[in-house]
Amino acid sequence: MLVGTTIYALINTAILALMAIGFNLTFGISGVANFAYGAFYVFAAYGIWGMLNLLHIPYLLAVLIAVLANLILGALIYRFVLLRVRGQALSEVIATFGIGLAILELFSYFGWVGFEYTLPVFMDRSFIIAGTYVDFQRLAILGFSAVLIACLWWFTHHTSIGLAFRGIAQDERTALTFGIDSDRIAMLSVSFGAGIAALAALFIIPLGSIAPGEGYDVLIKALAVCIIGGLGSTGGVIAASFIVGFAERFTDTYIGSHWTMIVSLAAILLVLTIKPSGLFGKQKELEERI
Amino acid sequence: MLEIENLMVFFENALALNGLSLGVRTGEIVGVIGSNSAGKTTLMNTISGLIIDMRIKEKRKGGERITIYGNITYDGEDITETPPSDRVKQGIVLSRERHPVFPESSVVENFKIAGYLRSKSEIQETMDFVFTLFPPLTKLKTRKAGFLSGGEQQMLAIGMALVVRPKLLLLDEPLLGLSPMMQKAVVDAIVSLNRETNITVLLSEQFARPVLPVVDRAYVVENGMLTLSGTGAELMDNPEIKAAYFGV
Numbered sequence: 001m002l003v004g005t006t007i008y009a010l011i012n013t014a015i016l017a018l019m020a021i022g023f024n025l026t027f028g029i030s031g032v033a034n035f036a037y038g039a040f041y042v043f044a045a046y047g048i049w050g051m052l053n054l055l056h057i058p059y060l061l062a063v064l065i066a067v068l069a070n071l072i073l074g075a076l077i078y079r080f081v082l083l084r085v086r087g088q089a090l091s092e093v094i095a096t097f098g099i100g101l102a103i104l105e106l107f108s109y110f111g112w113v114g115f116e117y118t119l120p121v122f123m124d125r126s127f128i129i130a131g132t133y134v135d136f137q138r139l140a141i142l143g144f145s146a147v148l149i150a151c152l153w154w155f156t157h158h159t160s161i162g163l164a165f166r167g168i169a170q171d172e173r174t175a176l177t178f179g180i181d182s183d184r185i186a187m188l189s190v191s192f193g194a195g196i197a198a199l200a201a202l203f204i205i206p207l208g209s210i211a212p213g214e215g216y217d218v219l220i221k222a223l224a225v226c227i228i229g230g231l232g233s234t235g236g237v238i239a240a241s242f243i244v245g246f247a248e249r250f251t252d253t254y255i256g257s258h259w260t261m262i263v264s265l266a267a268i269l270l271v272l273t274i275k276p277s278g279l280f281g282k283q284k285e286l287e288e289r290i
Numbered sequence: 291m292l293e294i295e296n297l298m299v300f301f302e303n304a305l306a307l308n309g310l311s312l313g314v315r316t317g318e319i320v321g322v323i324g325s326n327s328a329g330k331t332t333l334m335n336t337i338s339g340l341i342i343d344m345r346i347k348e349k350r351k352g353g354e355r356i357t358i359y360g361n362i363t364y365d366g367e368d369i370t371e372t373p374p375s376d377r378v379k380q381g382i383v384l385s386r387e388r389h390p391v392f393p394e395s396s397v398v399e400n401f402k403i404a405g406y407l408r409s410k411s412e413i414q415e416t417m418d419f420v421f422t423l424f425p426p427l428t429k430l431k432t433r434k435a436g437f438l439s440g441g442e443q444q445m446l447a448i449g450m451a452l453v454v455r456p457k458l459l460l461l462d463e464p465l466l467g468l469s470p471m472m473q474k475a476v477v478d479a480i481v482s483l484n485r486e487t488n489i490t491v492l493l494s495e496q497f498a499r500p501v502l503p504v505v506d507r508a509y510v511v512e513n514g515m516l517t518l519s520g521t522g523a524e525l526m527d528n529p530e531i532k533a534a535y536f537g538v
Binding site for chain 2: 083084086087157160164166170171174176177179180
């Protein structure tokens, strides 16, 4: 049971990291806490579902369109809404949360809720690992999380746009003196965050079903992981995903499933009491931001 | 190369620069000397275009109103309203005051971030040149910039501006907070980069003593206005300068 729980805790870690990494990317670079992140996730999920089931578009094409649509949606929201309120934390949160609410409640209005609203798994197979059944989808999530984090690391350390991301994250005005257009880079960061939300939906949604409530759920989990890890820190997201991921699974197995939420929240409280800026956080304004 | 005519800059109702005119010719080192709050940084931000960005951001926030009057001409082209990123592409590069570096990144990575507009081989080439210009940086390549001393950060900041391959290099108070020995090292480096690469330099400083002997010409700014100008040697002999800046 211990081995099995550990395997599922690892998978849970990967799911949490996948949910949080896009939110974290946007916040770390442009300082925008994108509260529409959960709505982006649900938007992409319904988008793919609609293209597959209503328009009968081939799977890969549908995925490609959905990711592109999210990238564009993120860029548009930055260009027409966030640009004007950037730097004013409260306005950013209200604006993005408002957009998120509008998108999610629109789907609620359509009444697209139920078990038929889900995305297909990649491969309908299970494997036995160390005596535990694990389905292919969960393994895919584990692999994809690792690959995505590695790709992001490479991107931010070895490409000029990625390095520009790190530049404006540290000092926007100085970055400007090197010809790095901060508004353009910040727009890309919101856009990339939205794109990653689409990919996260593609991998995670097949485990359950699509519902507007998922959007709030993803946002809360992303926030929890980012707050524990220290907003804007990728290392922090990984560490916090492990803490929450393992805490949730082990509580579920050894104490009882109704305790999972309490243990995760206790973990958040504990970390914030000991280190208010999060495990790896350097943002002194963290408390004011959220 | 650079011609500034009758430049006035207001922050809300406060006049930061008042009818300032100056010129910089290709290949020169020109100094702008002035005490604190004389308007040196505002002048540098206005030439580099940072002020255009500040004006946009303040306007979005409903903050301070920044107004710019006058003309800035660069290579015969009016750039008064050109955004900063375009000015960088045209070759005007500013190294801001208080040696700004990216503290979380290593020295080499700082160069890479600064080389946003340049190819990898160009960045490498300039980096090699910067390491010959500032030998102490060679040993610190992998050190985080935030852990460097003030002098080392200043060397890095100048090096980062060079990575952009400027035609006109603006240095805002490059000697601020440095020891006299470090000041000399930085001044020597500025002179040799001007000779070796033919980059035109406009630098602002409150320390006139180390700067005046090496500049071709200098302007003295007080309360946003030009009070004196001349060659470095002329200004050093000027009794007012002696009294105000050399404490004689």
